[in-house]
Amino acid sequence: MVVADFVSNTGLDFFYVLFNGISEVPLFSSPITGILILAGVFLASRSAGIMMVISGLIGAGMAILLGAPYGLVAFGLFGYNSILTGMAFWSGPFVKPNKATFFVSVFGAAVTAVVWMAMAHLMGDMFILNGLQESWAIPGFTSSFIFTTWILMYATKRFGHDIWPEPLPPEAEELIRGSGNPAQVGDPNFKWTAGEFMKATLKGVSQVTFVENWKTGVFWVVGLTLAFELAPFITGQDRPWWTNAYTAQWNEFSPLYLGGLMALVGSAIGVAMAILTKLPTPETRAGLHGFNQVLVMIALTSFIPLTPQAFMIAVLATLSCSFVMPAFQRFFVTWGLPALTGPFVFTTWIFLLGISGFTNIPAGIGWARP
Secondary structure (H helix, E strand, C coil): CHHHHHHHHHHHHHHHHHHHHHHCCCCCCCHHHHHHHHHHHHHHCHHHHHHHHHHHHHHHHHHHHCCCCHHHHHCCCCCHHHHHHHHHCCCCCCCCCCHHHHHHHHHHHHHHHHHHHHHHHHHHHCCECCCHHHECCCCCCCHHHHHHHHHHHHHHCCCCCCCCCCCCCCCCCCECCCCCCECCCCCCCCCCCHHHHHHHHHHHHHHHHCCCCHHHHHHHHHHHHCCECCHHHHHCCCCCCCCECCCCCCCCCCCCCCHHHHHHHHHHHHHHHHHHCCCCHHHHHCCCCCHHHHHHHHHHHHCCCCCHHHHHHHHHHHHHHHHHHHHHHHHHHHHCCCCCCHHHHHHHHHHHHHHCCCCCCCCECCECCC
């Protein structure tokens, strides 16, 4: 009987560690969301799905070996950044899939678990004012992923392994007459339609894990909508099974299952802004100007109780991220690096720091004011 209980508890822990870690990529903690996201990723790429599982378990395993609080591990907080780091290499679009990049993925996933704890400590303790009772802090979000991945990517450019694809010869840019901006040249037969806009929006959702597939985006949206926590149902707690991961920061019993909608709103804003500002059409169609906005919109409508003012500030931040993204692209292209989720982290940090002084925006779990 003791052995059976041990096996049962171990299996349940494994279930939560894996799928909560995946669901925390879009900043939720729901195994249903994690299952559907993983299914969507496998639909697009088997190697991406495999690396999502491997890197998530490596991050959680490192945390357990080093003695991290087990509740944080089971909640998925040591999985999601490791997942993104792992998927950026071997199964990602940036480098070649081979033994060298597989090693970097595994190593990066392990290191990211340590960096996550460092960033949680830094962002949690940086703004202490007169003791813990009069302090405020902001989450690290995906900062441990981006800092670790930028360093590893920059380092591997010096490695004697076949990691980076041969750079394409620079194209001669035709400038707009009387301007220093490039004239955007694309497929002359392509026209934006409602269908193409929706596909680009869904790809913006799926690109959070470097996958360009609108069908994967559908899995994401459904998973984010059905973000039930399940813990009360599985453990037999006297609580309804539909406790909601999206509103868990402020009302776990809320019937507002808006996670999928907010992801679509964020990506749609990014795509619309890319079209209006005439960013390269192939990038926009691939969803590259939607995924950071997805995370900004989710972060500022789930970490903060949803009010009209909170929604307004979330939309404003998402619009702002559409300027931060091309700025980061231009900045990091100097070193041959992608912007990753840097625009999301930078934008959300700035807005959380800013709204700390606005009393009409209520504080939420994950950030607080004195």
